[in-house]
Amino acid sequence: MSAASQDFHVMVIGAGSTGAATAHDLALRGFRVTVVERGEVASGTTGRNHCLLHSGARYAVNDPTAAQECIEENLVLRRIMAGGLELNDGLMVAVDERDEAFEPAFLQGCAAAGIPARPLTARQALALEPNLNPAIRGAVRVPDGVFEPFRFCLHFLATAQANGAAIKTYSEVVEIERGPGAIKGVAVRDTRTGKVEHIGADIVINAAGPWSGKVAALAGCDVPVLPTAGVMVSIPQRLSRMVINRLCLPGDGDIIVPQRLTSLLGTSSWPVDGADAIDIPAGHVQRMLDLTAQMLPAVKSCPPRGVWAAARPLIGSARLGDGRGLSRTFECFDHAREGLPGFLTITGGKTVTARVMAEKVVDLVCARTGVAAACRTREVPLRSYREFYR
């Protein structure tokens, strides 16, 4: 006979996209759930990202696993979060001969990953997006889209809450408490009052993104996460209707996302020691403006409204240059192998892949607790983000 999920209290550390999706999956399978987040919902990397609902096309050639994860989850999110997405598609634009020469490998990669990709002539692309550089040599249309990161998390959390989850913001985990051979709970500090509270838990899931190495270290465990920063530049105008990507291997300044009333230009990649207070290296902002203007020249005539940086939680055992060589896939770590059963970490990935990341870690929770509850997050529609504050 399988164990009952409501007999287990599961603590999720972090309310970014990974923690939010994990809380939803756990609550849907009947676990008692508490989410603790040291700041506001999505106040980590999720709230500062590029907002691109990846089709996976960007990774089709160099990172096929991530490409496949992205397209699968893109299609799932269209079903379960229909009201929360802008489904405007993307154009992968060939600016020069090198981009044009990349097209056959790109189309092959898309076909292998199952990403619909339709080649367009330059004239067809310019008819769709008149602000594109008139000298482009062609483009490929892919099913990219746009999300709003805060609301993305609220969709998951509103649903988790409706299924009984408690979400505690401004609550920083300062200690992971061990009992004899198992996790006991966490000590949480209210970041506004300084008061420390002890919360018992049978399972603790570390979903602290680029901070997951730091959180794991609180329990004496190791997670090989490499915080790798990227700069974002926001222009106070929508310069395109669709997402604009450069038709090339992922590199600097090759994406423009129309997001709410802005265009988001990005990004770059450099390893950082921590994910707090990231200093943007000289030249990165100008480089974003110069490179994205090769696709949309109007970028040059709009002074930026905002500039910020965030760190990707990339998984790697050693520093690999600027981090571009590291996969955008994710991994689940069971710290039982470090002598702490009941402590798990889920990290890496993308906001777009948050649901499947959650599925994997909650499958592991079920295996470790003996609970037989299948994942249903592929089918169950999420509640509106508006319901979170009801």
Ligand SMILES: Cc1cc2nc3c(=O)[nH]c(=O)nc-3n(C[C@H](O)[C@H](O)[C@H](O)COP(=O)(O)OP(=O)(O)OC[C@H]3O[C@@H](n4cnc5c(N)ncnc54)[C@H](O)[C@@H]3O)c2cc1C
């Ligand atoms: C520049 C850039 C652009 C990107 N663009 C995209 C994109 O367009 N599309 C996409 O899908 N992905 C994108 N990504 C990747 C994506 O943003 C991340 O993979 C994703 O946001 C990670 O989510 P997370 O929940 O794991 O981490 P986070 O969002 O960082 O969440 C972790 C949370 O843990 C909290 N926390 C940390 N320590 C503690 C503690 N001790 N106690 C309690 N809480 C704690 C933090 O406050 C934070 O809110 C981008 C990443 C970067 C850097």
